Amino acid sequence: MNREREFDFVAARRRLEAKPKSAGEKLTSVEDAASRVTDGAIVAVGGCLFSRTPMALVREILRQRRSGMTLVRNLMCTEGEFMMVAGAVERVMTAWMSIGLPWGVSKIMREYVESGKVAFEEWSHLGLGLRYRAAAMGLPFLPALTMVGSDLARVTELKTVQDPYTGMSLAAIPALYPDVAILHVHRADRFGNCQIDGYPHMDADIARAAGTVLVTTEEIIGEDAVRTYPDRTVIPGFLVDALVVVPFGSFPHECYGLYEADYDHFQEYTDGINARGSASVAEYLERYVYGPATFGEYLELFGGERLARQQRSARALTR
Amino acid sequence: MTFTPAELLAVMGSRQLRDDTTVFAGVGVPLLAAALAQQRHAPNLTMVIEGGIIGPRIKPGKLPISTNEMRAGHRATMLPGITDTFLFAQRGFLDYGFMGGAQIDQYGNVNTTVVGPDYARPKVRLPGTGGANDIASLCREVIILTFHEKRRFVPRVDFVTSPAWLQGDDSRARAGLYFGGVSKVVTTLGVFGFHPENRRMRVEALHPGVTLDQVREQTGFPMLVADRVETTAPPVADELEILRATDPERRFLA
Numbered sequence: 001m002n003r004e005r006e007f008d009f010v011a012a013r014r015r016l017e018a019k020p021k022s023a024g025e026k027l028t029s030v031e032d033a034a035s036r037v038t039d040g041a042i043v044a045v046g047g048c049l050f051s052r053t054p055m056a057l058v059r060e061i062l063r064q065r066r067s068g069m070t071l072v073r074n075l076m077c078t079e080g081e082f083m084m085v086a087g088a089v090e091r092v093m094t095a096w097m098s099i100g101l102p103w104g105v106s107k108i109m110r111e112y113v114e115s116g117k118v119a120f121e122e123w124s125h126l127g128l129g130l131r132y133r134a135a136a137m138g139l140p141f142l143p144a145l146t147m148v149g150s151d152l153a154r155v156t157e158l159k160t161v162q163d164p165y166t167g168m169s170l171a172a173i174p175a176l177y178p179d180v181a182i183l184h185v186h187r188a189d190r191f192g193n194c195q196i197d198g199y200p201h202m203d204a205d206i207a208r209a210a211g212t213v214l215v216t217t218e219e220i221i222g223e224d225a226v227r228t229y230p231d232r233t234v235i236p237g238f239l240v241d242a243l244v245v246v247p248f249g250s251f252p253h254e255c256y257g258l259y260e261a262d263y264d265h266f267q268e269y270t271d272g273i274n275a276r277g278s279a280s281v282a283e284y285l286e287r288y289v290y291g292p293a294t295f296g297e298y299l300e301l302f303g304g305e306r307l308a309r310q311q312r313s314a315r316a317l318t319r
Numbered sequence: 320m321t322f323t324p325a326e327l328l329a330v331m332g333s334r335q336l337r338d339d340t341t342v343f344a345g346v347g348v349p350l351l352a353a354a355l356a357q358q359r360h361a362p363n364l365t366m367v368i369e370g371g372i373i374g375p376r377i378k379p380g381k382l383p384i385s386t387n388e389m390r391a392g393h394r395a396t397m398l399p400g401i402t403d404t405f406l407f408a409q410r411g412f413l414d415y416g417f418m419g420g421a422q423i424d425q426y427g428n429v430n431t432t433v434v435g436p437d438y439a440r441p442k443v444r445l446p447g448t449g450g451a452n453d454i455a456s457l458c459r460e461v462i463i464l465t466f467h468e469k470r471r472f473v474p475r476v477d478f479v480t481s482p483a484w485l486q487g488d489d490s491r492a493r494a495g496l497y498f499g500g501v502s503k504v505v506t507t508l509g510v511f512g513f514h515p516e517n518r519r520m521r522v523e524a525l526h527p528g529v530t531l532d533q534v535r536e537q538t539g540f541p542m543l544v545a546d547r548v549e550t551t552a553p554p555v556a557d558e559l560e561i562l563r564a565t566d567p568e569r570r571f572l573a
Contacts, residue, residue: 022566042515048370048387048401072433074401075387075449100384101347102570105446113444120444122432124452126409129402145409146456149482149494155438169495199371199387200400208349254388261388317381317389 003157003174006042006131009140010134012177014157015211026192030295033214033242034060034268037180040068043227044176046183046203049075050099050253050261052196054184056216056246061182062086063289072178074128074202077253078269081108082289084118085281092118093176095125103270104264107277124152127173134175135209143170170186181210184249185235186258188217189225189301192240195232198256198318207235216246218258248299248307257318259310262302324466324507325572327526329355329562330554332417341457342344343454346383346391347571348464349417351562358561367413370451371404373397378532380567386449391427403449408457411498416458418451419464420504422476425520425540427483427501427513429455429463430476438478448480455481460502467506469535474540484518492516508534510551514543524549548572 005011034057037043043061047053058079071080071089076097083089085108097120098106112118123131134142140266143161148152148171161172183203185194194215207213217237226233227286249255252262272280292298298306320340322330325348328425332352336342338361350366354377357364357395365374370387374396377383383391390400394504399407407413422430423501431451461483465471483501485491491500503523504511521543522534527550566572 010409049385051370051385052388057372063495075385094447096447102384105444108447110444114441119439120447122447124448124456125450126402126405126453126457129405133402138525144502145495145497146405146453146526148456149479149485149491149496151432151438151479152535154501168497171495198389198392199370201387202401204400205402256389314389317378 004178007174008177009138009175009201011209012071012135015140020240023191023237025190026188026240028242028244030056030060030216030246033057033244034064036214036242037061037066039066041179042070043073044178044181044206045071045073045079046181046201047250047253048199048201049077051199052184052201053077053079053249053250053253054182054216055079055253056244056249057182057214058082059153059289059295059298061197062088062285064068072176073171074125081106081281082285084108085278087190087286089118090226091121092124093121093128094126095123099266099270099318103266107273108281111278121156122152123156129205130173132205132209134173135177139175141172141174145170147171147173151255176209178206178210178216180212181206183207183215184216184255186217186255187219187221188215188243189221189223190243191223192237192243193226193233194235194240196234200234204234207239214242215232215240216244216249218247218252218255220245246295251299251302251307254314258314259307260313260317262292262306262310320554320556322558322559323572326559326562327507327554328464328466328505329572331510331526331551331572332462333359333558334552335462335505336361336364336415339363341367342415343367343369343408343413343418343458345418346386347419349419350377350383351566351571352464353417354565355558359558367404367407369401369404371398371401373399373404377565379565382566382570400435405453405457408453411459413458414455414460416536418454418461420463420471421445422471422473423463423465424473424476426464426485426487426518427504427520428476428479428485429481429483430478432480433476434477436477451481453503455483456496456499458499460499463501463504465504465506467508469537469539472538472540484513487518488516490542493560510535512545519543522548523543524551526551527553558567
């Protein structure tokens with residue numbers, strides 16, 4: 001494992017200095033956006049667990065049959081399982097992986113990690129957040145008071161640093177500069193100025209940390225709407241490399257205020273795994289990922305009624 | 320008055336929380352216990368959830384499944400993002416960390432990472448720390464709520480995911496954990512604390528009808544006994560009513 005690449009702030013800075021940082025148009029197709037993800041890339045996924053997952057980009061990366069990637073997400077959900085079963089990842093970096101309490105410990109994660117097929121690099125939730133934050137700040141590490149003393153510090157080979165002022169020992173959380181960030185947001189103008197409602201998760205830091213930033217958005221808004229409320233912009237357009245309009249782009253995961261996660265779907269998916277193991281996920285990928293050529297066809301598998309139901313429950317929860 | 324073990328845990332946990340404080344609560348029984356405290360004796364308690372949520376009001380029947388879905392943030396006062404939420408704890412704003420525990424040892428260390436000696440090739444891979452390591456490292460004090468079973472109460476955890484008193488004595492501070500530590504372990508049998516010097520777990524209170532022998536039978540290490548062991552007051556009607564109204568589907572109380 002070449003860890004230095006993860007926190008080499010000089011190389012990350014040079015890459016950014018050499019890169020165009022355009023205020024121009026970013027709109028493209030999901031196929032074109034996903035094609036910028038290469039085999040072996042370190043890919044940071046925005047959102048958290050089943051909230052604001054960039055599902056359309058996850059789906060397209062799988063369709064383009066990427067392999068050898070490291071998938072990074074603070075709390076990892078079904079997207080991690082898809083990547084494992086598809087053979088797309090050799091390592092996951094996360095604080096926690098499964099769907100959620102009602103569905104138990106992920107059997108897919110257990111199968112792939114216990115057999116040694118996929119490495120599970122475990123950081124604490126804040127630890128991973130500070131890895132992104134350090135990179136977002138252009139630094140090689142950040143001092144912190146977390147993770148020290150635990151076995152997480154041992155397995156991540158976390159180093160400590162002596163505070164030059166007090167002499168005390170602190171955790172030195174290494175920066176993480178991902179090759180690519182994939183994010184889903186509520187709205188953006190065509191230049192990639194992004195707005196997010198509800199939970200910000202770690203997306204703003206991830207966008208600043210990554211070398212390439214790919215974004216899907218629920219809707220496109222006019223330039224005027226952005227310039228009237230510039231305080232709502234959390235990711236500025238010059239950070240964004242590709243932007244794709246994908247309504248319901250997180251589904252069956254949630255998008256705050258717009259649609260709730262489809263827990264019935266999670267139950268059916270988990271029932272399949274409980275009955276047939278990873279073969280059930282392989283069938284699921286055929287049906288939901290490789291089969292439907294477009295995201296629209298994918299959404300038709302859920303049906304308009306289901307989508308409308310999830311929209312209603314989101315409104316009821318956030319009103 | 321009859322109640323389930325989970326209800327007992329939630330009630331006894333809630334009584335640990337003082338008013339005018341802040342609590343970093345995990346979903347499930349810890350969050351229910353915090354919500355109960357807030358509705359009963361601690362109206363000025365602020366709940367914080369690691370998904371980036373400050374001051375939510377749990378909607379009855381709509382208990383959150385994860386720490387960062389819409390249900391968790393119902394009527395919150397602030398959604399600062401995950402990293403910044405934990406940084407409130409690092410700054411010292413969080414009085415209590417309130418969490419469950421899969422496997423716990425005599426020094427209060429918790430394992431939610433792997434079963435077996437080899438991290439890279441575990442016998443059982445568990446979901447991982449989530450924010451538990453950070454909560455255990457950063458809050459002023461940590462209270463663990465857990466079912467009291469011999470398989471959970473082991474002499475030494477396979478992996479220290481959430482550090483408490485590490486190897487006892489002053490090992491926590493020596494490891495660079497300058498603040499906090501586990502103050503109480505609330506179980507289905509009683510309330511446990513730690514010896515102030517050697518930091519080994521000890522019985523401080525037993526729930527009504529529970530004997531020391533029962534505790535010893537269900538604990539995989541020698542349990543110390545405090546100089547005075549109290550008996551807790553059983554759950555009362557209004558505590559159980561509030562709990563049941565909050566979780567009418569009995570998602571976590573069953």
